[in-house]
Amino acid sequence: MDILEGIRARRSIRKYKPDPVSIQDLKKVLEAVQWSPSWTNSQCWELVVVDDPEMKLKLQGCLPLGNPSVKAVVEAPYLIAVCGKKGRSGFKKGGPMTIYGDWIAFDLGIASEHLCLAAKALGLGTVHVGLIDHKKAKEALKLPDDIDVYELIPLGYPLEEPTGPGRKSLGEFVHWNSFGNKKEI
Ligand SMILES: Cc1cc2nc3c(=O)[nH]c(=O)nc-3n(C[C@H](O)[C@H](O)[C@H](O)COP(=O)(O)O)c2cc1C
Structure with a gap:
């Protein structure tokens, strides 16, 4: 699967x-994080x-009951907690x-999505789960003080093929040279 195809075809998987x-x-999949920028x-x-x-x-x-990934985090064979050391990035x-101070969330976001795209290329499903009680999850994972957890990612073979929600058109968010200048491409 080439990168563009993977980006287009990846969907949040909540059934495993x-x-x-x-x-x-x-x-x-872990090496995709290793090689992230x-x-x-x-x-x-x-x-x-x-x-x-x-x-x-x-x-x-640690997930609120309304989180649509409540079942996914226990069903998937692996659950990866994405954590990071504060005060570095x-x-x-x-x-x-x-x-902006700490760029930890930015770096972890890139790394997490690398992980998800690598999983997709291997026929595996993932979903970013950021809506959690981070303090409680930090305690459960026994993280040291200077390390925080940002999200959980279930990893496993998908039991569903969701179409996913739609997206804004390029014209809605691409600006040329300065904000507000739009051009059809
Ligand atoms: C940082 C981040 C946090 C997210 N947190 C959750 C979450 O807590 N629970 C959940 O079910 N989905 C979560 N999602 C998944 C989004 O809802 C999903 O990516 C979005 O609706 C687009 O759908 P798609 O991934 O299928 O294209 C999160 C996504 C991102 C990027």
């Missing part, structure tokens, strides 16, 4: 088959791979390099 995912495929190559990510059913249940307890000599 119980079929196991090979360690080889898991490794390939990051601020000054700071690589602030830390991943916790969860395959213990009890730990999955604990993490499920976007910082130089301890100080922030931009008005």
Whole structure:
């Protein structure tokens, strides 16, 4: 699957088959994070791979009941907690390099989507699960103080083929030279 096809075809998967995912495929998916770009190559990510059913249940307890991925986090063979070390990305000599301070969420977002696209290329499904009680999840994962968890990603073989919600047209969000100038392409 080429990159453009993968980007277009990836959808959030919230129903999973119980079929196991090979360690080889898991490794390939994790390597997609390893090779992600990051601020000054700071690589602030830390991943916790969860395959213990009890730990999955604990993490499920960190999702609000209305989260559409409540079942997915326990059904998928793996649940990957995307965590990162604070105060690295976007910082130089301890100080922030931009008005945005910590770029951890940006770097982890890129890395997470790399993971999801690599999974797609291997026929695996994923969904970003960011609506969680982050404090509770941090405790459950026994993270040290300087490491936070941002999202959970179930990983497994899809049991559904959702079409996904539609998207804005390019004309709605692409501007030329300055904001508001639109051009048909
Ligand atoms: C940062 C982020 C957090 C998300 N959090 C959740 C979540 O907590 N639960 C969920 O079911 N989907 C979550 N999603 C999935 C989005 O709802 C989904 O990507 C969006 O509706 C587009 O659908 P698609 O991924 O199928 O194209 C999240 C996506 C992103 C990028």
